[in-house]
Amino acid sequence: MDDILQIFFQECDEQLQELERGLSALSDGESEHETVNAVFRAVHSIKGGAASFGLENLVRFSHVFENSLDGLRSERFAPTPEVVKTFLKAMDVLSDLVSEARGGNTVDPARVAESQAELAAISDSGDQSAASSALAATEAAIPQDFTPIPMDFEPISADFEPVPVDLDFGELAALAPAALIVTFRPHDALYERGDDARNILIGLTDIATEAGGQIEVTCDRSALPPLADLIPGKSYLSWRVVLPADASEDSANAVFDWVSDTCDFTLTRDEADDTTPADSALEHPLDQAEPETTDSLTEMDLAEPHLHDDAVAPLASATPLVPSIAAAAQPAAGGVHAAARKPEQASIRVDLHRIDNLMDLVGELVIAQAAIESLSRRTDASGQHELVQSISSMQSLTRDIQDAVMAVRAQPVRSVFQRMQRVVREASSMTNKNIVLLLEGEDTEVDRTLVEKLTDPLTHMLRNAVDHGIESEEARIAAGKPAEGHIVLSAEHRSGRILITIKDDGAGINRQRVFDTAVKRGIIPPDASLTDEEVYNLIFMPGFSTAATVSNLSGRGVGMDVVKQAIQSLGGRITISSVPGKGTTFGFSLPLTLAILDGMLIAAAGSTMVLPISAVIETMIVNQRDIYALPDGSNVVSIRGDCMPLIPLATALKLSSASSPESFHNAVILVVENEAGARAALVVDEIRDQTQVVIKSMESNYRPIFGVSAATILGDGSVSLILDVSALVASAIGQIDTKSANIRAGLAA
Amino acid sequence: MTEKQNLRVLTIDDSRTMQGMLRKALEEAGYDVIQGADGVEGIEVLESADPPPKVIITDINMPRMDGFGVIETVRKMSQFKHLPVIVLTTESDPEKKAKARAAGATGWIIKPFSSDSLIAAIRRVTA
Numbered sequence: 060m061d062d063i064l065q066i067f068f069q070e071c072d073e074q075l076q077e078l079e080r081g082l083s084a085l086s087d088g089e090s091e092h093e094t095v096n097a098v099f100r101a102v103h104s105i106k107g108g109a110a111s112f113g114l115e116n117l118v119r120f121s122h123v124f125e126n127s128l129d130g131l132r133s134e135r136f137a138p139t140p141e142v143v144k145t146f147l148k149a150m151d152v153l154s155d156l157v158s159e160a161r162g163g164n165t166v167d168p169a170r171v172a173e174s175q176a177e178l179a180a181i182s183d184s185g186d187q188s189a190a191s192s193a194l195a196a197t198e199a200a201i202p203q204d205f206t207p208i209p210m211d212f213e214p215i216s217a218d219f220e221p222v223p224v225d226l227d228f229g230e231l232a233a234l235a236p237a238a239l240i241v242t243f244r245p246h247d248a249l250y251e252r253g254d255d256a257r258n259i260l261i262g263l264t265d266i267a268t269e270a271g272g273q274i275e276v277t278c279d280r281s282a283l284p285p286l287a288d289l290i291p292g293k294s295y296l297s298w299r300v301v302l303p304a305d306a307s308e309d310s311a312n313a314v315f316d317w318v319s320d321t322c323d324f325t326l327t328r329d330e331a332d333d334t335t336p337a338d339s340a341l342e343h344p345l346d347q348a349e350p351e352t353t354d355s356l357t358e359m360d361l362a363e364p365h366l367h368d369d370a371v372a373p374l375a376s377a378t379p380l381v382p383s384i385a386a387a388a389q390p391a392a393g394g395v396h397a398a399a400r401k402p403e404q405a406s407i408r409v410d411l412h413r414i415d416n417l418m419d420l421v422g423e424l425v426i427a428q429a430a431i432e433s434l435s436r437r438t439d440a441s442g443q444h445e446l447v448q449s450i451s452s453m454q455s456l457t458r459d460i461q462d463a464v465m466a467v468r469a470q471p472v473r474s475v476f477q478r479m480q481r482v483v484r485e486a487s488s489m490t491n492k493n494i495v496l497l498l499e500g501e502d503t504e505v506d507r508t509l510v511e512k513l514t515d516p517l518t519h520m521l522r523n524a525v526d527h528g529i530e531s532e533e534a535r536i537a538a539g540k541p542a543e544g545h546i547v548l549s550a551e552h553r554s555g556r557i558l559i560t561i562k563d564d565g566a567g568i569n570r571q572r573v574f575d576t577a578v579k580r581g582i583i584p585p586d587a588s589l590t591d592e593e594v595y596n597l598i599f600m601p602g603f604s605t606a607a608t609v610s611n612l613s614g615r616g617v618g619m620d621v622v623k624q625a626i627q628s629l630g631g632r633i634t635i636s637s638v639p640g641k642g643t644t645f646g647f648s649l650p651l652t653l654a655i656l657d658g659m660l661i662a663a664a665g666s667t668m669v670l671p672i673s674a675v676i677e678t679m680i681v682n683q684r685d686i687y688a689l690p691d692g693s694n695v696v697s698i699r700g701d702c703m704p705l706i707p708l709a710t711a712l713k714l715s716s717a718s719s720p721e722s723f724h725n726a727v728i729l730v731v732e733n734e735a736g737a738r739a740a741l742v743v744d745e746i747r748d749q750t751q752v753v754i755k756s757m758e759s760n761y762r763p764i765f766g767v768s769a770a771t772i773l774g775d776g777s778v779s780l781i782l783d784v785s786a787l788v789a790s791a792i793g794q795i796d797t798k799s800a801n802i803r804a805g806l807a808a
Numbered sequence: 809m810t811e812k813q814n815l816r817v818l819t820i821d822d823s824r825t826m827q828g829m830l831r832k833a834l835e836e837a838g839y840d841v842i843q844g845a846d847g848v849e850g851i852e853v854l855e856s857a858d859p860p861p862k863v864i865i866t867d868i869n870m871p872r873m874d875g876f877g878v879i880e881t882v883r884k885m886s887q888f889k890h891l892p893v894i895v896l897t898t899e900s901d902p903e904k905k906a907k908a909r910a911a912g913a914t915g916w917i918i919k920p921f922s923s924d925s926l927i928a929a930i931r932r933v934t935a
Contacts, residue, residue: 063832067825100822100869107898108825111920251883253892253914258933317915317932320906 067108071157074101078150079477086143095138098146099128105153114160117153120171124149127178136184145177151481239306243315243324244279244297254318256298262314263300269310272303411507414467421461422655422753428457429750429774458751461655469504472550472559475513476501479548482518486525492544494529496521499549505557505651512629513559513647516622520561520645521546523619528563528643538640540564556673557651562644568637570594577603595635599623630754630768632733632785656754658781660747660773661729664709667779669752669771674784676730676738678746681705683724693791694723696740698730704791707742711787712766733785737792750774754781765790815934816840818861820850820878821896822870826919830865833923839930847873851881854888862934864893865917865926868908876911883912892933896921 081098084091106121128146130136152174155166241263245256260276267274279297283289302311308326315324432454435446476498483496529535529544536542547562570591577583577597589597597603601620626633631649650656658669685697686705694705705723709715728740752771757764757780768783817839819830827843834841842857844850847870854861864882868875875895882888892914897904905916917929 063825063828066828070823070825097871100871103869103898104823107919108823110898111825111829113920250890252909252912253890254933262932314932320909 064112067112068157068161070108071105074104075150075154075157076474076477077101078153079480080473082143082146082150083477083480085138086140086147090138095128095132099125099132102128102153105157109160112160116166116171117156117160120149120156120175121153123175123178124153127182130182136181142181145174145181147480147484149174149178151485154481237304237328239302239304239308239311240327241300241302241311241324242298243300243322245294245318245322247292247294249318249321250292250294252321254321256296259314259318259322260298260300263302263311266306266310266314267302270303270305270307272305275301409467414464418464418468421457421464424457425461425655425751425753426772426774428453430776431774433774461751465506465651468507470507470510471502471504472510472513472557473501475510475517476548476550478514479517479521482521483525483546486522487544490526491531492525492529493532493542494525494544494546497545497547499547500551503550503552503557505550505649509557509629509649509651512625513649516625516647517548517559517561519619519622521548524561524563524565524643524645528565530566534566538566552651553648557649559647559649560644561646562642564642567639567641567643568595568598568635569639573597591637592635595637598635599633656752656771656781657749658752658771659729659749660779661708661743662745662747663712663743664714665744666714667747667773667777668708669779669781670729670731670741671781671784672749674731674733676732678727678729681723681726681728681740681742686723696723696728698740701738703730704739704788705742706739706787706791708782708787709744711790731784731788733788737788739788739791741787752779752781814838814840816842816857816859816861817930818842818844818850818854818857818864819866820844820847820853820864820870820875821867822846823867826867826896830926833926834930836923837927846870847875847878847881850878854882855885860888861891863930864891865896865930866893867896868904875913876907879908879911879913894929894933 078098078101081094081101084094085098102121102125106118106125109117109121124146127149131138131142136142152166152171155164156171158164159166243256243259245254245259249256260274264274277299279299280295282297283295289295308328311326315322318324428450432450435443435450479498480496483494487494524546525544529546530538530540532542535544545564547560549562550557550559552558573594574583574589574597577594577600578585578587580600580603582597582600582603583589599619599622603619623633626647626649629649631647634646634648635643636646637643656669657672659672659675660667661670662668679698681696687695687697687702689695695702696705705728707715707723723742726742727745728742729746730738730740732738750773752773754769755771757767757770766783766787767780768786769781771779771781773779815838817834819827819834819841820843821827821830822845827845831841831843842853842861844853847866849872850864850866851873854864864878866875866878873881879893879895882891882893893912895908895913895916896919897908897916898919908916914933915929917926
């Protein structure tokens with residue numbers, strides 16, 4: 060059962076996402092019927108599953124929620140902003156109850172009750188009649204009508220043996236004093252609905268067997284027309300069945316549970332029947348059955364309702380047959396509606412593990428292929444031309460496979476983005492701010508491992524934006540801004556990477572305050588001269604917090620550096636821009652995949668290293684007259700009038716000592732750019748090749764090293780380092796990143 | 809229990825939880841289970857099943873085609889129009905039942921169901 064419970068929780072997550080998507084659409088003013096249906100279905104589904112596992116809190120709450128949504132579905136009220144807001148709140152509670160059921164934190168019962176009351180109030184407002192609102196209120200308090208109703212038929216005994224059912228000449232045994240007599244006459248509809256009189260007879264047989272006896276059956280064939288007039292599928296026969304005295308009426312009733320509207324039936328425990336001579340039944344079985352099954356039946360139904368359960372009584376024999384037949388024959392509303400819906404894409408569910416495995420294998424394939432390639436270059440085999448051609452077509456196939464696997468793993472960031480709505484909702488209510496989160500580019504696809512790992516950093520950044528980014532309502536009004544704050548969370552693909560930005564229209568980062576705090580915390584010396592961006596970057600330093608009052612939301616002094624680490628470990632960078640009074644924009648630039656990289660193989664100080672091709676702007680041979688030495692010993696190079704730091708790679712990585720400007724003459728340089736757009740020129744010994752490499756993390760296998768983002772295995776089997784261009788560029792431009800990287804390296808070591 | 813060995817049951821439900829529970833309960837009782845994830849897929853599975861199922865158990869609330877649609881479709885297929893169809897419903901509400909009945913449902917099972925009640929319901933129409 061555990062595995063099914065896991066499936067249930069997984070499905071809950073999906074349903075909650077569906078719910079969030081639907082409610083967001085509703086809050087954006089959409090009122091499509093299918094959206095409302097999907098929202099209803101999501102909650103309904105959670106309730107259904109929860110009931111199966113006896114998760115009572117979840118069942119109770121989702122039941123009230125569902126009731127309320129049903130009001131929306133049946134248009135008893137409209138999805139006004141207040142209604143949607145209540146639903147959103149209820150969704151959060153529901154989500155927490157799911158976590159609770161999963162073994163997470165217990166949800167505050169007061170919160171549940173509050174949301175429940177709000178939902179009931181909505182249902183109430185939609186219900187005009189006092190009676191139904193009273194009902195809704197009762198339901199809200201104790202949804203008793205959802206008490207599982209067990210199917211009230213007795214389990215059929217396993218050791219059941221077919222009892223001969225003699226349709227015509229059931230041998231009448233001596234009747235017990237209070238034998239239970241059942242008569243029934245199926246309507247045509249009983250057969251049209253896939254049932255059969257045989258099923259009923261067997262059901263009654265089982266009851267008799269259980270009571271330790273047998274059944275006596277008499278079939279009335281009087282209505283049977285001559286063969287020529289017989290219409291197949293029409294009901295002509297009726298039966299009279301005598302059950303032993305011990306047979307329970309409830310069980311017998313239960314046999315007719317499904318056919319109360321398609322079968323006339325009676326149950327009598329008639330002692331008088333005892334006096335009916337067995338002979339007479341044998342002699343005139345049809346006569347005897349006739350009155351019982353027709354005229355007297357209706358009367359008995361009315362006269363002795365106690366024989367039927369309440370639900371059955373009003374339906375019995377009162378429901379006309381014809382309409383139900385007509386309904387079955389014609390496409391009714393439900394069917395047409397269903398057919399009109401747009402087809403969805405066919406999909407299958409695949410174990411994630413298998414896809415990960417496939418990705419690993421593709422990685423190995425890339426390595427193996429590189430090995431063949433490097434081998435082919437070293438051998439002077441005849442037919443080498445063909446070999447090279449084959450290898451090149453294999454190369455393009457490998458790349459196609461890789462793209463295909465990536466596409467399988469790709470997921471829209473929507474799921475994470477939508478979760479942020481809740482984060483912002485909760486954070487704004489805690490800080491008493493009125494903030495709207497707008498999402499853009501939710502359909503942007505990235506590798507699923509990335510999607511998952513984005514949740515925490517984004518949560519943190521958004522809380523921070525709500526807490527520190529957006530000003531209080533009074534401050535906003537005083538500044539002439541709209542009282543309602545806006546945060547835009549967007550995603551887009553940009554040159555082989557995904558760029559996620561969090562933009563708020565708050566007060567912007569207070570440069571002076573950040574600077575002062577950093578000095579106070581001993582992060583920078585008081586006389587440091589820093590650019591705006593460098594100052595902003597200070598907030599990502601460990602132990603930094605500018606919150607004047609430590610709120611319980613985000614100002615705990617841990618966090619921003621954790622965000623930075625998380626993003627960096629994904630191979631991403633953070634950029635910050637801020638305009639005083641206008642707001643702050645944080646950008647996360649992340650690779651699309653964490654597995655494979657297009658790299659340029661270069662040599663420095665005798666080692667082969669890999670540079671991500673996406674970072675390389677151009678390659679050239681430098682002329683010494685374009686190189687200028689700076690007083691601090693570093694050099695800059697002017698390329699078409701642009702000056703940028705010149706970084707001798709071997710020196711930067713401490714593989715060799717500092718070199719003189721003269722040594723750069725005719726050296727190969729690569730112009731590289733980091734996410735912030737800052738450029739630098741890397742001096743390397745030579746460019747060796749261009750290839751795809753499989754990324755193997757250094758941090759998880761060794762420890763972080765400045766200037767190196769990961770390692771890989773090359774075609775010849777050797778291990779090579781993948782360079783961290785951004786760190787190299789940043790270290791050349793300012794000292795901040797080197798410092799933080801060193802702190803990080805120090806902490807990890 | 810041997811007499812129902814390999815008796816084939818088609819279950820249609822968009823909830824994988826429910827499908828998992830149905831499969832487990834039915835397979836433990838010796839039934840052969842085939843499944844469809846919504847009405848449309850359920851009908852496809854029904855049409856291509858060999859041997860065909862002896863009974864269908866379907867959910868009501870489903871995307872693409874709901875349980876009522878399933879029943880109506882089945883009742884219009886000449887080879888299956890007498891096939892027992894049992895609806896799974898959390899609603900004990902008579903309206904829903906009446907609607908299912910009008911569409912041609914043979915019977916219903918109220919969720920959450922016990923294994924026993926599920927098997928009893930199937931035996932009720934396939935004995």
